[in-house]
Amino acid sequence: MSNDHILVVDQLMMRFGGIIAVGGLSFAAKHGEITALIGPNGAGKTTVFNCITGFYRPSGGELRLTHPDGATFQLEKLNDFRICKIAKVARTFQNIRLFPGMTALENLMVAQHNALMRASGMTLLGLFGVPSWRAAEQRAIDRAKFWLDRVGLVARADDAAGNLPYGDQRRLEIARAMCTEPALLCLDEPAAGLNARESAGLNELLLSIRAEHGTSVLLIEHDMSVVMEISDHVIVLDHGTKIADGTPRAVRDDPKVIAAYLGVEDDEVAAVERELGQ
Numbered sequence: 001m002s003n004d005h006i007l008v009v010d011q012l013m014m015r016f017g018g019i020i021a022v023g024g025l026s027f028a029a030k031h032g033e034i035t036a037l038i039g040p041n042g043a044g045k046t047t048v049f050n051c052i053t054g055f056y057r058p059s060g061g062e063l064r065l066t067h068p069d070g071a072t073f074q075l076e077k078l079n080d081f082r083i084c085k086i087a088k089v090a091r092t093f094q095n096i097r098l099f100p101g102m103t104a105l106e107n108l109m110v111a112q113h114n115a116l117m118r119a120s121g122m123t124l125l126g127l128f129g130v131p132s133w134r135a136a137e138q139r140a141i142d143r144a145k146f147w148l149d150r151v152g153l154v155a156r157a158d159d160a161a162g163n164l165p166y167g168d169q170r171r172l173e174i175a176r177a178m179c180t181e182p183a184l185l186c187l188d189e190p191a192a193g194l195n196a197r198e199s200a201g202l203n204e205l206l207l208s209i210r211a212e213h214g215t216s217v218l219l220i221e222h223d224m225s226v227v228m229e230i231s232d233h234v235i236v237l238d239h240g241t242k243i244a245d246g247t248p249r250a251v252r253d254d255p256k257v258i259a260a261y262l263g264v265e266d267d268e269v270a271a272v273e274r275e276l277g278q
């Protein structure tokens with residue numbers, strides 16, 4: 001695999017007792033692209049995310065992350081805190097995990113805690129007097145304002161996150177992740193529960209994150225209108241293994257993928273492939 005790749009997953013294995021949730025999965029995601037991880041319920045998508053972001057320690061395999069400047073991180077050897085802070089991987093969750101009692105702005109400021117603590121020199125005195133702290137605090141405020149504006153929530157900045165409409169909370173989660181300036185943004189079903197207008201807005205937001213910030217995105221999504229419209233590359237999982245890997249169009253037309261989604265048996269897939277001459 002070349003330096004074009006931000007993430008190389010090599011023979012990833014995750015077992016829970018006797019259950020093999022991910023069984024020897026290999027794929028690569030390129031810098032500056034939107035890579036989608038799709039598959040039927042229980043295929044292992046969230047487990048892959050949990051391994052990449054350090055929520056689970058993989059049972060085997062390698063997860064190599066390479067920043068655009070060439071710095072490389074073996075994620076399988078790091079804990080979640082270091083994966084977020086040093087490897088610069090940010091994520092959102094299937095179920096929204098904002099701080100509901102904090103305002104939208106406060107949620108974005110909390111996300112920048114690491115950078116602010118670094119600027120304080122990790123001392124109480126630093127918090128009160130050091131110019132680097134004040135400069136970092138201003139940068140954090142500016143970044144929070146930028147992302148509130150970008151997701152259309154400036155007018156709701158002082159509202160409790162938990163009181164925002166569902167679609168706004170989803171966008172606020174993405175803004176919060178972007179405030180950490182991630183090299184890799186992992187989004188777990190960001191379109192879940194959104195209506196068609198909100199889904200279109202999400203597509204526009206993710207495309208602009210890719211175009212304007214060059215952020216690499218790894219996306220788990222069931223909404224095929226989102227996957228087909230914005231992904232550069234799609235990987236399809238079924239029962240913890242990869243069954244297809246290619247452009248959105250190629251995987252959409254792949255009989256194995258159609259069969260996995262429809263729950264068709266392997267011999268029926270072989271019959272369809274014979275018919276299609278594949």
Ligand SMILES: Nc1ncnc2c1ncn2[C@@H]1O[C@H](COP(=O)(O)OP(=O)(O)OP(=O)(O)O)[C@@H](O)[C@H]1O
Nearest residue numbers: 016019020021039040041042043044045046047048
């Ligand atoms: N902590 C765990 N303990 C035991 N089994 C687990 C655990 N996490 C996931 N699994 C199992 O691993 C398999 C893959 O689950 P996973 O949640 O990764 O699938 P998914 O593709 O994300 O599904 P969905 O689309 O429904 O979210 C499932 O059989 C699931 O029950």
